[in-house]
Amino acid sequence: TPGPKMASAVDHWFMALALGVSLLKCLFINxxxxxxxxxxxxxxxxxxxxxxxxxxxxxxxxxxxxxxxxxxxxxxxxxxxxxxxxxxxxxxxxxxxxxxxxxxxxxxxxxxxDLMYILATRECCRSVSVQKASKDILNRPSFVLAVLLLFNFGLLIVDHIHFQYNGFLMGFLLLSVAKHLQSQHLQGALLFSVLLNLKHIYLYVAPAYGVYLLRSYCFTKDHPDGRLNWRSFSLLRFFALGSIVVSVTALSFGPFVAMGQLPQVLSRLFPFKRGLCHAYWAPNAWALYNAADKGLAVLGLRLGLVESGPQASMTGGLVQEFRHTVLPSVSPSVTLLCTPAVLWLFLRPHCSASFLRALVLCALGSFLFGWHVHEKAVLIAILPLSVLAVQSREDAGIFLILSTTGHYSLFPLIFTAAAAPEVSLMLLFTLFSFCALTKLHRCSLLGFLERLYLLGVAAVCAVCEIVLPLSPLGARLPFLPLLLTSVYCAAGVAYCFTRLYGSLLRTPGHSKAKTS
Structure with a gap:
């Protein structure tokens, strides 16, 4: 645990970072x-x-x-x-x-x-393990984490350029995560319950919370050999958690239940008629599926195997339902997939790293296979992964790939060509991420093929922003730049999901959470 002098010094540089990012946000008012x-x-x-x-x-x-x-x-x-x-x-x-x-x-x-997000970042920085004090600030996990969270490029572009309140909402998620890392599980459950009633997209990560709290809070003791001790299940703790969830939900939805309006509210929250994909394809499995369908349709048309070409509505940038031409069309029920990775938490009773990885996997799994996914939903995985990145070499490598591809995929939210300020901000954040995490872990974080893939992001950017706008093909196929961006980035997101899944399976079962 850091002493008073160290804590005071940390508060000074943290407050400087928080003030600096707040002033930076003011520059985007116009x-x-x-x-x-x-x-x-x-x-x-x-x-x-x-x-x-x-x-x-x-x-x-x-x-x-x-x-x-x-x-x-x-x-x-x-x-x-x-x-x-x-x-x-x-x-x-x-x-x-x-x-x-x-x-x-x-x-x-x-x-x-965003003060809520700043508070949450401060608590996350207090929760990461500290091996020893270092005079070089880039060797301090808490400092690197503070920069990765406070200056996250995705939040800057989505909230302060495009405009939304994701920072406020992510503050509840990160503060909840920090409370669980600090073994304050009831506070963490309360914060997450409030978050679910602020924005239901965070149902993505609810399975990780449910399994982790059931396994690590409601079961109070394990057998000496690490097996689950069913006799240690605490009904008191279970009802304490349940009462928190029920109370918050009752306060939120209770008035509408009393007025008989619950079906109307739910119809607004879950509008399945909006179609499989958002107007601008998120880089997920359905972007790959749609691209494959269009490619097969074009090929089939030329070979005389199909009677009509691919539907233009799929790439018209509209929010609507459509049917695939060659491949089977996807229904909402098909997309209701929950990654089984969270079940592994039952075998990892006290490991906070397992909880965070399962949380990120739930977010990525829902992002990859969910119905009508927005591009910005990738931030639900990137931001918690930042906490793991400063503590684990493997997670740091995954973070570099996911943050680079996920952040670049957000550029279509800006309906003009990528401007110099946005490109500069992403380059600065990416360079800091690479330099700081490499220095922190003192080793190379990416393999040759991974580095080659990330260089490909720059090539895709050049093609989409320079080559296609100046070519007749770009004028004839205006959706092509977005298709290339989504498909290329989707491959990176899927790769990160696969690596994280393997990382979760390899996590030691009884390494207790380390908190400062």
Missing amino acids: AYRSTDFEVHRNWLAITHSLPVSRWYYENTSAWTLDYPPLFAWFELGLSHVGRHFDENMLRIQREAYHSEATVLFQRLSVIAT
Whole structure:
């Protein structure tokens, strides 16, 4: 455990980093405006202007409320601050509304609520193992982790350029992870329950939480040989966890259950009619599947084996259902796959590394095989993996591949060509990640083929941003750059998933969590 002087020094450099990244975010206030500005502005108007009973029925705008109730209450709280900037933003209307005051408020609200993320990062830094103090700050896992989390390129581009509140939400996830690493399991469970009722996408990692808490908290003792001791199951602990989950969910959904609106709320939260893929393909298994279907359709058309070519709707950038031409079409039930990796936690009772790897695997598994996955969902895996990267050489190598491919795949969120500031930010973050993690672990982290693959990302970028825009092929096939980006990055994400799965299976069963 670090002494008071060391803790004070850590607080000083951490506060400097937190202040620096907050000032950096302010530079993006006048960045381009995405449709998500209107989405959240409309939610501010809905929650501020209408009674609770009409929140999940209002459909004047196309951007209806489709987050869980706790996030709706969060929007209501923001609206009471926003009215002091521009009351017109709180009017429900079909047309989009933008004003300089509205945009300023929305940008500042993201920066302000990121305090939750800063707090979570601080707790994660306190939770990583510290072998010995080092005068070289790059040899300190806590410092490297703080930079990897606070200056994460993905969060900067998604929240502070594109615009969303992922930092606020990821703060709950990382703080929950930190509490579990510190063996404060009830606090961790409470934070995760709140998170699920803020945004249901975090159901991706719920299996890892459920198995880990059942195995490591509800079972209090193992046999001397490490086997599970069924007699050590604690009903008191089980009911304590259950009461936390039920209480938070009841507070969130209770009013809507009482009004008989639960089916309506759930229909908004799980809109399966939006189609298999998002308007811009996430780099997952379905991007590979779609590309294979299009390739086979084109080949079959030329060989006279199929009567019609691939459907343009699949690559039209629209949110809708479509059917594959050659390969079997995928239904929502097919995508409801849960990786069996979390079951391995039953054999890893006190290993926090196993919990984190299972959490990342759940996130990546859902990202690879989920229905209507958004590109930004890859951050649910990248950010927790940062904690493992500063403690494990193997995890550091996986992190470098996943963060590079996952972050590059976010560029299509910006509807203009990749601008110099965004490219520079990614290059700086990537270079720091490579240099700091290599120095921290004092060895090469990637093999030859892995380095060659990452060099290919630069080649794909050059083709998509320079070659295709200047060629007739790019004008004829405007979706081709995104297809190349998604398919190439999907291969890297799938590779990371495979390596992490093997890493989880090789984790020693009885290495206890190390916390500082």
